[in-house]
Amino acid sequence: MILGLDVGGTQTDAVLIDAGRIAAAAKIPTSRDLLATLRTALEAVLSDVAPGGLERMAFSTTMTINAIVEDRLDPTGMIVSSGPGMDPAWFSVGPSYHVVEGCLDHQGFEAKPLDRTGVQNAASRIIKEGIRILGVVSKFSVRNPLLELQAAKWAGDAFSHVAMGHRVSGTLNFPRRIATTYLNAALYRIHKNFSDALVQILKEKGLNGPRYLLKPDGGTMDLDKSIQWPARTAQSGPAASVMGALALDGCKGETLVLDVGGTTTDMAVVMDGTPLLKPLGIRLGPYRTLIRSLLTHSMGIGGDSEVRMDPKGNLRIGPIRKGKPVALGGPAPTPTDAMIALDLLTVGHRNAAAAAMERLGAPAGWDAATTAERTLHTMAEAIAASAKAFIYNINSRPVYTIHEVLADRRIKPGSVLIIGGPAPQIAGYIEKALGLPSRFPRHYGVANAVGAAVARVTSEITLQADTQRGSVVIPEADVEQAIDQDFDMEQAIALGRTALCRQAAEIGAHENGLEICITEKQMFAMIRGYARTGRNIRLRMGIMPGLIPGWEIGG
Amino acid sequence: MLRASRRTGLVFFPAFDWAISPTHPEREERLLYTQDQVLEEGLLDVDGIIEYRVRPAAFEDIQRVHFCVPDEESVATESHLIAAGGCLVAADAVLRGEVKSAFALVRPPGHHAMRVVHGNRGFCNINNEAIMIEYIREQYGIRRVAIVDTDCHHGDGSQDIYWHDPDTLFISIHQDGRTLYPGSGFPREFGGPNAQGMTVNIPLPPQTGEEGFLYVLEELIMPLLEKFEPEIVINSAGQDNHFNDPITNMNFSARGYAALNARLKPDIAVLEGGYALENALPYVNVGIIMAMAGLDTSFVKEPNYERDYRPQRDDITQYIKDLVVRLRDMFLEGHLEKAACKEGLVIERSRDIYYDTDHIHERQHEKIRCCNTCSGALSIASTSNRGQHILAVLIPLGACKECRKTGLAWFEKAIRGAYTHVYLLDRVRGVYERT
Numbered sequence: 006m007i008l009g010l011d012v013g014g015t016q017t018d019a020v021l022i023d024a025g026r027i028a029a030a031a032k033i034p035t036s037r038d039l040l041a042t043l044r045t046a047l048e049a050v051l052s053d054v055a056p057g058g059l060e061r062m063a064f065s066t067t068m069t070i071n072a073i074v075e076d077r078l079d080p081t082g083m084i085v086s087s088g089p090g091m092d093p094a095w096f097s098v099g100p101s102y103h104v105v106e107g108c109l110d111h112q113g114f115e116a117k118p119l120d121r122t123g124v125q126n127a128a129s130r131i132i133k134e135g136i137r138i139l140g141v142v143s144k145f146s147v148r149n150p151l152l153e154l155q156a157a158k159w160a161g162d163a164f165s166h167v168a169m170g171h172r173v174s175g176t177l178n179f180p181r182r183i184a185t186t187y188l189n190a191a192l193y194r195i196h197k198n199f200s201d202a203l204v205q206i207l208k209e210k211g212l213n214g215p216r217y218l219l220k221p222d223g224g225t226m227d228l229d230k231s232i233q234w235p236a237r238t239a240q241s242g243p244a245a246s247v248m249g250a251l252a253l254d255g256c257k258g259e260t261l262v263l264d265v266g267g268t269t270t271d272m273a274v275v276m277d278g279t280p281l282l283k284p285l286g287i288r289l290g291p292y293r294t295l296i297r298s299l300l301t302h303s304m305g306i307g308g309d310s311e312v313r314m315d316p317k318g319n320l321r322i323g324p325i326r327k328g329k330p331v332a333l334g335g336p337a338p339t340p341t342d343a344m345i346a347l348d349l350l351t352v353g354h355r356n357a358a359a360a361a362m363e364r365l366g367a368p369a370g371w372d373a374a375t376t377a378e379r380t381l382h383t384m385a386e387a388i389a390a391s392a393k394a395f396i397y398n399i400n401s402r403p404v405y406t407i408h409e410v411l412a413d414r415r416i417k418p419g420s421v422l423i424i425g426g427p428a429p430q431i432a433g434y435i436e437k438a439l440g441l442p443s444r445f446p447r448h449y450g451v452a453n454a455v456g457a458a459v460a461r462v463t464s465e466i467t468l469q470a471d472t473q474r475g476s477v478v479i480p481e482a483d484v485e486q487a488i489d490q491d492f493d494m495e496q497a498i499a500l501g502r503t504a505l506c507r508q509a510a511e512i513g514a515h516e517n518g519l520e521i522c523i524t525e526k527q528m529f530a531m532i533r534g535y536a537r538t539g540r541n542i543r544l545r546m547g548i549m550p551g552l553i554p555g556w557e558i559g560g
Numbered sequence: 561m562l563r564a565s566r567r568t569g570l571v572f573f574p575a576f577d578w579a580i581s582p583t584h585p586e587r588e589e590r591l592l593y594t595q596d597q598v599l600e601e602g603l604l605d606v607d608g609i610i611e612y613r614v615r616p617a618a619f620e621d622i623q624r625v626h627f628c629v630p631d632e633e634s635v636a637t638e639s640h641l642i643a644a645g646g647c648l649v650a651a652d653a654v655l656r657g658e659v660k661s662a663f664a665l666v667r668p669p670g671h672h673a674m675r676v677v678h679g680n681r682g683f684c685n686i687n688n689e690a691i692m693i694e695y696i697r698e699q700y701g702i703r704r705v706a707i708v709d710t711d712c713h714h715g716d717g718s719q720d721i722y723w724h725d726p727d728t729l730f731i732s733i734h735q736d737g738r739t740l741y742p743g744s745g746f747p748r749e750f751g752g753p754n755a756q757g758m759t760v761n762i763p764l765p766p767q768t769g770e771e772g773f774l775y776v777l778e779e780l781i782m783p784l785l786e787k788f789e790p791e792i793v794i795n796s797a798g799q800d801n802h803f804n805d806p807i808t809n810m811n812f813s814a815r816g817y818a819a820l821n822a823r824l825k826p827d828i829a830v831l832e833g834g835y836a837l838e839n840a841l842p843y844v845n846v847g848i849i850m851a852m853a854g855l856d857t858s859f860v861k862e863p864n865y866e867r868d869y870r871p872q873r874d875d876i877t878q879y880i881k882d883l884v885v886r887l888r889d890m891f892l893e894g895h896l897e898k899a900a901c902k903e904g905l906v907i908e909r910s911r912d913i914y915y916d917t918d919h920i921h922e923r924q925h926e927k928i929r930c931c932n933t934c935s936g937a938l939s940i941a942s943t944s945n946r947g948q949h950i951l952a953v954l955i956p957l958g959a960c961k962e963c964r965k966t967g968l969a970w971f972e973k974a975i976r977g978a979y980t981h982v983y984l985l986d987r988v989r990g991v992y993e994r995t
Contacts, residue, residue: 089814089843090601091850108863111596111842144599148591182564207813214637283749285605291561293605337610405579405595405614407638410614463784529589539858 006210007063009458011044011245013221015267017042019050025557029053030451037520039068040202047210059212061553063457064228065219067197069192070239073290078131078191079138082131082164085183085515086143088118093144096180098187098292101134103127105156112474113148119155128160131334138161140190142170144179147480162295166193171480173234174295175467175545178285179259185286185294188236196235200228211518217513219464221287221298223280223550224463225247227513236296239289242453243301246424247273247280248460248550249452254422254444255558261418263390263435264434264453265425268326272392274399274416280308281399281416288321297465300399301549304391308341309426312380317321320376320383332358337364341383341427344467348432385434412522424452447559459556462514465547473539479504486511490539494528498543509548522549564644565854569653569662572647573614578639579667580917584667585835585973586683587808594665597842598849609853610776612653615664617645617719618729619754621959622686623992625721625984627952629942631994635677640685645666647692650828654792655700661852662828663797664688665845669832671711671796672742674720675943681740682713689796689830692719693728696792697957698990703727708781709734709774710822711798711832712813712815714745718796719759724752724928725935725956729760729788731781733773735801735810736763742917748889752902752928755934756945760784760891766809770816772880777820779839779884783892787904795826799834799844803869804862804968807835813869814840818847818857826852839864903929904962921945929969933960939974952983958989 007022012035021029031049035040038256049529055536058560074077082101087093106126130322131139132241135174137159139160150171166192170182207216217225220243231238247263250256256275264271274281280299287298305324313320322340329335332341332353336359344350345358359373366376400415421443423432428445436443448455470492471475477488477497527543530537574595579587580827598604604611619632621644628635636644643666650662671689672682679685693705703928707722709715709732722728737743751759762776785793799805801812821829829848834841839862862869889895906927913922927937927939934955943949955967967986974982975995984993 083862087859089863090597090846090859091562092856092859096602109861111593111600112838177596177599178602178605179600180605182853187596401613403572403611405574407575407578407642410573410616410642412636527576529592530589531575531589532583541589 006058006060008050008059009454010063011065011242011453011457012039012042012044012067012409013266013453014067018451019046019456020451020454021050021054022455024103024456027448027451027455030448030454032451033557038065039199040206043203045422047206051210053439059214060218061215062207062212063217063219063225065204065245066199066238067240068238069196069235070289072192072195072501073239073292074189074416076210076558077195079194080136081140081187081412082126082134082136082193083140083142083183083187084124084160086152086156087179088116088144090144090438094307096183096205098184099191101131101136103130107143107152107541109143109145109149109152111145111148112471113145113476113478114474115149119152121159124156124159132163134484137165139164139166139189140168140186141178141375142183142186146171146182147175147177147467149476150478150480157500164302166190168193174286175480176295177283178295181286181293181295184292185236185296188289188292188294189234189530192235197232200232203228204515215513218260219457220458220463221244221296222463223299224499224548225419225458225460225513226462230512234338236289236294236390240287243271244299245304245453246271247275247300247301249454249456250422250424250446251275252445252450252455252459252552252556253452253559256422258420259416259418261396261441263388263392263422263423265431266307266424268305268307269319270299270302270306271303272390272395274396278551283312283401284402294416302391302395304338304385304388306384309339311337312339312343312365314365314368320379321378322384322387330358331361338362343380346377381431381434385431385438386503387434388531389438392521398422422446426450426451457543461548461553462509462512462546462553463550464509464512465513466501466505466506466508468497468542470497470542471539492540494526494542497544499545499546505546505548514548516554519548520551521546564606566660566852567610567658568849568853570604570609570849571614571650571662571664571666572611572613573646573666573740575639575642575667578637579718580680581682582628583750584673589918590667590835591665591839591841592842594836597846599992600720603846603847605647605856606853607851608983610653611657611877612649612750614642614646614649615643617691621648621691621695624987625675625690626668626673626686627940627985629676629944629948630676630949630981635679636686639668642666643651643670644686645692645765647688647828647830648695650830651692651696655696656828661826662831663852664828666831669816671709671715671798671832672713673674673717674913675962676922676924678920678922678944679915680916680955681717681915681916683833684717687717689718689794692828693794696727704788704790704793705792706785706788707731707794707796708826709796709798709832710795710801710820712800712805712810713741713798713833714761715796716742716744719745721976722755723759724938726755726758726922729758729784729790731760731762731784733762733764735808736765738764740808747890750890751909753899754928756898756901757891757896762883762887764810765876767873768880769810769870769871769876770813770819772876773812773816774819774823775880776884777823780887782823786982787892791825792828795821795824795829796832796849797829798832799841802834802836802838802840802844804840804864805834810923811872813865813936814847814860814862815857818845818851818860821848821851822857828841833905833995839959870950871886901930903930903932929963929966931960931963933961936957937963937970939967939970948980949978950981950983951977951979953985954987955988957987968978983989
């Protein structure tokens with residue numbers, strides 16, 4: 006049996022999957038106390054299950070994102086070395102941010118040695134401020150981790166936790182590397198406390214199987230190993246939904262996935278079973294990061310959004326949610342009330358819903374049914390417009406080779422898959438608004454929890470080999486080796502594969518035969534004057550988001 | 561969050577799958593390290609810096625500018641079309657008002673490509689700036705355009721295309737032609753009979769430094785622009801004046817380029833040459849983008865700046881001062897020795913053009929009708945050592961009745977002559993014909 010649990014902003018969903026079938030599901034309101042919410046949800050879904058029967062548990066949590074949004078991060082010192090370019094002071098984070106001299110160039114050559122005294126002075130000031138958590142970042146550290154390793158060493162051993170920039174991602178982006186390193190450091194203690202408490206709850210309940218946390222890229226990682234990467238656990242909700250859509254439907258062809266929730270609608274594109282990823286990384290509160298994430302877009306319209314009429318007689322929906330629908334005792338009309346008034350949904354007080362619709366449409370002289378009809382139509386139109394803009398933006402992404410320009414590959418979804426509470430009621434309206442066939446899976450209401458339950462471990466590495474400098478670096482995997490002039494693409498792929506598999510196994514990928522995907526592969530001759538002097542190989546490979554082995558689409 | 565004080569568009573097309581030859585300076589990874597630096601700086605995350613996707617230009621866009629021999633397919637590869645198309649994307653972004661200015665970081669370059677194209681000259685096949693300018697004129701109804709070509713090599717292609725055009729001010733600042741390819745670009749080349757003084761060449765001595773470039777900009781280029789009052793300013797942003805450039809002898813720097821851009825404030829900048837791909841381009845390009853976006857560039861500096869940059873020598877400073885006095889006198893005080901230009905007179909010239917990359921020898925014979933109201937009808941007979949013998953007639957945008965009549969008569973006569981191809985570009989009717 007497999008357990009999946011997704012904590013959302015307003016609701017928490019849990020499912021229990023037995024032999025590929027959903028055996029139990031629970032939906033409870035999310036409370037301020039995340040651990041209490043997890044405990045309640047676990048109890049609700051596991052009431053009939055003998056402990057010990059769980060092969061696997063996976064959770065999505067809101068602990069880290071809440072800490073970011075509510076500004077409850079731990080005081081963290083940062084020591085940063087930059088070099089030519091933008092002023093590093095612009096990227097200052099945390100209460101104690103220090104820039105020291107020292108720089109690498111884009112190839113990773115040391116252009117100016119790191120200022121040892123500068124690092125030591127910065128470290129002692131940080132310590133004097135009572136801070137014991139440190140982040141060290143240097144520009145181009147993904148090409149050569151030397152300066153970060155030196156900074157971490159020279160800062161001394163007074164720190165309880167040190168995060169280094171080159172380990173967070175191999176992607177080039179110094180400001181994001183600073184922010185991501187900072188978050189991993191500043192969330193360390195908070196996440197560790199959460200993880201310890203969750204482990205304690207699981208122990209109490211006798212649940213000893215492998216346990217995972219969901220990441221925003223739609224993959225999972227071992228809960229115990231997540232301590233090093235706390236920021237990777239933030240904002241995995243939209244990913245849970247997309248993985249749920251994948252698990253329940255398969256998403257063949259090019260599919261637009263819509264998760265219509267209470268306050269928001271999230272959208273994503275899945276290409277033949279593989280969801281699209283963001284080019285750089287997710288944004289967490291005010292921080293742009295290098296944390297790999299599914300490409301999703303969230304808009305402020307859901308089943309519980311407030312519906313009002315503007316002075317011109319047009320219906321407006323969202324982004325505000327005033328509370329529950331009127332039919333359930335709420336203060337303002339909502340699309341859910343429209344569904345109830347049209348008898349598409351049987352819940353709460355139908356008369357209250359109809360009266361709310363009637364009042365809403367009165368200024369335009371519409372009756373309840375007309376108003377309700379127009380509400381759902383307007384909602385679907387707004388979602389369709391947002392989805393079209395989302396796809397247009399994906400198709401406007403720059404490309405850098407003649408091949409890509411001429412191929413002019415554009416995304417054009419052939420169908421739309423809808424999940425979330427109102428899926429069956431709104432599907433027909435969205436189908437019409439988008440002009441695409443729509444469908445919803447059987448377990449549309451708990452797709453997110455299913456997604457968390459069956460998402461496999463994902464991982465990614467970036468390799469750069471430079472025979473002129475005589476080195477190959479895989480920053481995420483802590484690999485740095487000397488290479489000779491003959492180092493070629495084949496060797497690079499082999500080395501990358503080994504590092505990736507080791508890294509994936511470390512965070513909980515226990516299956517044999519990992520599906521590895523090469524997402525970037527470039528090789529350039531390096532030339533000085535008119536002669537070849539070396540070779541520059543760039544590789545990016547990863548285990549893409551997907552479902553655990555043995556899972557059969559449908560649930 | 562970091563915000564650009566001027567919204568800036570960026571069109572980046574490194575053409576990672578195209579090279580002239582495997583070890584040629586104009587090759588696949590020319591912009592690789594620039595891309596590395598731009599990405600590492602996080603420039604694309606800056607609020608107000610917007611990256612656009614390129615699209616290929618159409619043959620129609622090329623035909624507004626060039627007579628390609630024998631045809632467009634033969635001289636322009638996909639890569640050239642995309643580089644030119646990148647400039648059109650940049651132009652659209654600016655002229656639709658989406659951004660204040662835009663930078664087309666594209667390759668291969670274009671400013672050595674002339675009106676008639678037989679092949680590749682100075683790494684260029686088609687002229688990206690000219691294709692963009694004529695597109696702008698056609699699409700957005702703009703007339704007065706200034707080009708400031710800051711590539712280290714004389715922009716002889718752009719000069720040739722705008723030689724007769726009184727609506728285009730072409731200013732080229734470059735290493736003195738006596739010391740560098742293509743060997744032209746002297747002050748006495750100041751425009752054809754209908755556009756005298758509209759071409760301004762500023763040949764600077766080898767080893768000109770930051771001081772010299774910025775002095776020329778302030779004392780000569782800015783006043784020239786003020787006087788001309790262009791609707792749009794284009795910068796042909798070559799980056800080979802850099803002290804690290806392997807094929808030139810100048811002494812400019814990334815911070816110098818940034819300062820130049822911050823002062824010039826071009827509406828659109830287009831990358832031209834620049835072959836110090838590892839130790840100049842990354843820093844120069846970051847400097848230009850930041851300057852265009854209005855960001856402080858005081859941290860933009862080559863890692864070897866302190867060690868290798870030498871302040872400008874005094875004798876060079878003096879030479880440049882004297883040169884500026886002479887050029888101000890010619891172009892600002894109006895002491896230009898203009899040739900007589902009597903309405904209706906047809907002036908002829910002959911010249912030899914060498915295509916260094918493709919080893920083509922071309923012989924041209926050009927006729928221009930002197931006109932006080934338009935750019936004048938133009939006819940070019942061109943023979944190459946590849947057996948081509950063509951005649952091309954241009955009836956320019958806004959041509960007067962007489963010039964149009966003259967041009968059509970030249971064309972009519974030529975199609976009965978012994979040419980391999982005869983071309984007519986009638987910009988008044990928007991017609992391009994080739995026999």
